[in-house]
Amino acid sequence: MSKSTATQTARARPLSPHLSVWRPTITYVMSFSHRATGAALYFGTLLVAAWLITAATSESAFNTVQWIFGSWIGRIVLLGYTWALMHHMLGGLRHFMWDTGTALEKHTASKLGWATIIGSVTLTILIWAVGLAVRGGF
């Protein structure tokens, strides 16, 4: 083994995550938020499971879950869950486009990034507006 090879092996190579080394462009922020919302939804599934399981088993437990969901902290979490779901879904649709080899051009990708964040916020507001209308107010 040559000397240079030995030095390269010994030096610590850069490993992920390395978010801080990039300037936050819209495509990078959307890439990161796609993964972050995916991870959040992973644990958010527990909320869906809690809702289903208590609906199937116990009225008092179900009412407790509903009470937590209806509290201010609960509502903020559910609002975040709704946004994460919409954001991850729109980000996924963007990936489907890229899978076909289209919309990969730099400026197109940036526009799609903005469309993703604007779309996810708009859909979240729409879902909650309709939901609250069905419910009949706050």
Next chain:
Amino acid sequence: MSDMRTPLAKVRGLGSAKEGTEHFWRQRLTAVSNVPLTLFFVGLLIALSGGDFADVRASLSNPFVGLVLALFMISGLYHMRLGMQVIIEDYIHGEGLKILLVMLNTFFTIAVGVASIFALLKLAFGG
């Protein structure tokens, strides 16, 4: 040439992990099914907004609603298991911890799935 692969390895196309593009393909397959299933789930939650225990049970015990929700859970859980596996593989560099977390990821998603499907079956078949 510089290609060291045998003709058999090339025709199988599975690479060194012997899985080929299976992870990617299943990730995209469940992503496609997640779109209509998620839209249904969100629509159901809007319709049930403000509903009490009896309303929610009546809706979830409907066979169509129960079936679609079961598909939503299965598709979503499979998708999130694949996604979390990639996150673990990207950020956890210790081999032992990585394998442990990949195993826990599978256990977690199966446990949530089994409990949710059980709940839906119980709602569908009474009791």
